[in-house]
Amino acid sequence: NAGVTQTPKFQVLKTGQSMTLQCAQDMNHEYMSWYRQDPGMGLRLIHYSVGAGITDQGEVPNGYNVSRSTTEDFPLRLLSAAPSQTSVYFCASSGQYNEQFFGPGTRLTVL
Amino acid sequence: AQSVSQHNHHVILSEAASLELGCNYSYGGTVNLFWYVQYPGQHLQLLLKYFSGDPLVKGIKGFEAEFIKSKFSFNLRKPSVQWSDTAEYFCAVTPGGYQKVTFGTGTKLQVIP
Numbered sequence: 001n002a003g004v005t006q007t008p009k010f011q012v013l014k015t016g017q018s019m020t021l022q023c024a025q026d027m028n029h030e031y032m033s034w035y036r037q038d039p040g041m042g043l044r045l046i047h048y049s050v051g052a053g054i055t056d057q058g059e060v061p062n063g064y065n066v067s068r069s070t071t072e073d074f075p076l077r078l079l080s081a082a083p084s085q086t087s088v089y090f091c092a093s094s095g096q097y098n099e100q101f102f103g104p105g106t107r108l109t110v111l
Numbered sequence: 112a113q114s115v116s117q118h119n120h121h122v123i124l125s126e127a128a129s130l131e132l133g134c135n136y137s138y139g140g141t142v143n144l145f146w147y148v149q150y151p152g153q154h155l156q157l158l159l160k161y162f163s164g165d166p167l168v169k170g171i172k173g174f175e176a177e178f179i180k181s182k183f184s185f186n187l188r189k190p191s192v193q194w195s196d197t198a199e200y201f202c203a204v205t206p207g208g209y210q211k212v213t214f215g216t217g218t219k220l221q222v223i224p
Contacts, residue, residue, distance in 0.1 A: 042216040098205045102154040
């Protein structure tokens with residue numbers, strides 16, 4: 001099993017550009033999440049999904065969109081990138097006791 | 112909404128010293144509790160979890176944590192740290208029956224050989 005995979009690993013954007021961060025899992029988990037990690041702030045929840053077709057906002061959803069058309073995939077879209085979105089982004093899926101299985105992360109820089 | 116506090120932001124220890132990292136949460140009901148570790152340049156990995164039963168939980172790499180319900184605490188311990196334990200450690204909580212996880216801000220551990 002690959003677990004949780006994310007692409008790309010690194011990305012540089014200019015202000016105003018859009019892009020999609022890809023996330024996929026092969027563990028058949030219903031619950032998936034996107035977090036951003038910034039120094040000194042831990043992980044903050046952006047959006048989450050409890051199953052295909054169902055998504056909801058987390059703590060810091062502004063500037064991001066998600067969709068969940070299949071159990072496996074949970075892409076995160078940046079609509080119009082801003083320097084404040086420079087961060088490391090982690091996708092995760094949840095196990096039986098809500099333990100999080102994290103992907104390798106995407107390091108995003110917005111100039 | 113639940114919250115998690117990790118009061119130690121940066122801890123420096125010599126090899127073989129004992130470790131205790133504090134974690135307190137605010138939620139009155141049943142909870143699932145977790146500790147994760149993030150080695151430099153890597154993603155978070157689960158160290159241990161508590162969901163019910165024995166409040167003393169043993170995890171990987173010799174780590175353990177004790178759930179003290181009356182103190183809303185879930186402190187992480189290791190009797191003797193190694194240089195390879197240098198990493199950032201995150202405590203996390205989710206209310207029982209719910210799935211949204213709240214993370215603490217993390218504690219950076221530096222172990223000096």
